[in-house]
Each structure stands twice: as C-alpha cells, then as structure tokens.
Amino acid sequence: MPDLAATERSWGWLLTELGWVEHQRWDAGVSWRHGTAYVVFESSPDLVGDRHERRAPGLNHLALHAGSPADVDRLVAAAGEHGWRLLFADRHPHAGGPDSYAAYLEDTQGYEVELVATR
Numbered sequence: 001m002p003d004l005a006a007t008e009r010s011w012g013w014l015l016t017e018l019g020w021v022e023h024q025r026w027d028a029g030v031s032w033r034h035g036t037a038y039v040v041f042e043s044s045p046d047l048v049g050d051r052h053e054r055r056a057p058g059l060n061h062l063a064l065h066a067g068s069p070a071d072v073d074r075l076v077a078a079a080g081e082h083g084w085r086l087l088f089a090d091r092h093p094h095a096g097g098p099d100s101y102a103a104y105l106e107d108t109q110g111y112e113v114e115l116v117a118t119r
Helices: 004-017 069-082
Strands: 021-026 029-034 037-042 061-065 084-086 102-107 112-116
Touching (some): 004 029, 004 069, 069 084, 069 112
Antiparallel strands (some): 102 112
C-alpha cells in the first residue's frame, strides 16, 4: 500500500464495520481477521508505484459479504466520510446484475471493494 495511514482510515473502518478485528500490527503493516480469513495491508519499501490501478492486470477488487441490503445501504451512506466513493452509481445497487444487491466502492488509493448483500 502506498499510504498505510490512508489504508487504515478506509479499510480499517470498513472491515471493523463488517465484523473483522485487527489481528497483527508491525511498523509497515496491519492485518485484520474474520473467522479463518484474514487480509494483510503492508507498505513495502519495494513499491514500484504510488497508486493501484484496478483495471490493470492483477487484483481487480475484493468482494465481501456485508449483511442485508439495509446493511449495504448503511455502509454506502457512511463510506464517503471514510475515504470511499461509490462506483457505478447509475446502476447501484444492481451494478452486478438484476439479481445482485451490492455496492462497489473505491478508496482514495484506487482499491475497489464489492459489498455484497445476502438475501
């Protein structure tokens, strides 16, 4: 991650809202855990760029279960205060198709998350 502090403001808030807990912390990184899954964010001295491009080869986005459609709506309403912007707003909350209820958000560093509602 090019800016670990920005990552913690956006992803830390979101993961905590989704029930994840901080698992480990070190000088250049932090991880969060939910059940047996965990995610690591690290600011490596070996970075070759300063921004992630979700449309380039590599990771496009991370999809996470976010509870009910009302939970997704609540997260979207608060997301802007935590460094997120709604993608595909003209098709929200069905940007993934008519049978999908999800929010696609992008943080200030270009990372995308898909918050999927359970029906």
